[in-house]
Amino acid sequence: ALGGAHAKLFASRGANVVVNDLGGDAFGTGSGTSLADKVVDEIKAAGGNAIANYDTVSTMDGAQAMVKSGVDAFGSVHVLVNNAGILRDVSFKKMSEEDWDKIFEVHVKGAFCTSKAVWEIFREQNFGRIINTTSAAGIYGNFGQANYSAAKMSLIGLSQTLALEGAKYNIHTNAIAPVAGSRLTATVMPPQILEKLKPEAVSPLVGWLCSEECKENGALFEVGAGAFFHLRWxxxxxxxxxxxxxxxxxxxxxxxxxxxxxxxxxxxxxxxxxxxxxxxx
The missing domain is CATH 1.10.287.4290 (Helix Hairpins)
Structure with a gap:
């Protein structure tokens, strides 16, 4: 839901969009093409330009194939939004090694692989924007989410370091902690709350941070329901x-x-x- 909202906003502003989704469920199992295809169809129906990609982002081969599909179709890539995520919620006492590894594979290694795949392109063209999606669970911790919380905090550290290394190449990296209805939050939030947390309310922040005009770099924001907050240590x-x-x-x-x-x-x-x-x- 969040990724789709971001993609549709970018497309509505004239961006060429690669919609990547492996098509698995919220727990990291299975695959398919319907999720990415649906967003692409909606973008095209609204007059936008988009292609679907179904590669996994948690391997370098998959991430590079995703980026190549965008470069082949549109000539280059200027923005990367790392939004891929799954849940394996369970108390620490019951958490398995697989529960831990799978979360890090998607959230952390996925962000590494995709960022690495665009990094040289961004450097050469002296422009790039990266958004990493963290979470309040990473910032504050959350019961039953030791794996997810640790992975999401990792993305804050990654974002801050990429911001430092990319600054002289006009590569800006920021992290957002969205509060929004999605396949993941649907497992932990009641329907009456989810109705008020539209994914579309998060996307304007992503759009602004990725614009040429915005100079923000290495920052962390909480966002949701029309509210935007800057966080610092x-x-x-x-x-x-x-x-x-x-x-x-x-x-x-x-x-x-x-x-x-x-x-x-x-x-x-x-x-x-x-x-x-x-x-x-």
Missing amino acids: QRGKGFKTAQESGVASIEELRDNWSKVTDLSEAKTVKSIAESTGSFMA
Whole structure:
């Protein structure tokens, strides 16, 4: 639902769109062509231009084939929206190695493979936009989703690093945490809530972040139901040991724990350089 909404918005603005969907279910099993074909048919019926692609994004061969289909059809590629996702929700006690690996295969390796497949093209043309789809489960954690939460947090780190490496080539990478009705959220949200969370309400943010005009890079946003929020890390004032060696005792840490955990004077930390510098002050 989210991917389809994004694709239709891009097409309505004149973009040539590759709609990729392996066609499996929400749990990562099966395959088929109907999901991608349906979106392409709707785009064409509205006067847009799109092709379907059914390759898996969780292998380099699949991701490269997907990108090649777009280049062959349209000449190049300028935007990548990583939206592929599945669920294997289960408590950590019951979680299998397969439950863990399958989630990382689709969400994390999938984003790696697709981003790698477009990276050289983006560098050579000095333009590219990547959107990685994370989740509130990754930002805050969620019961029964240890695998999904860890994978979604991984995408934030990937996004921030690609933003740094791509900046001088005009490649901007941002992450969004959507709250919207989809095949995945339908498994965890009641229908009356889903009705208010239209996937189409997320797509304008994706469209703006991917525009030439937008200079945002390396950012994280929560989005849904017409609301848009920018998130950043904050750090408290903290505590530094008085010991000349720089090694605090457990007791000293215990006695100053309220200072360590005090966020009343928290400040935003914007980079790893800024973070590391705090330890040297």
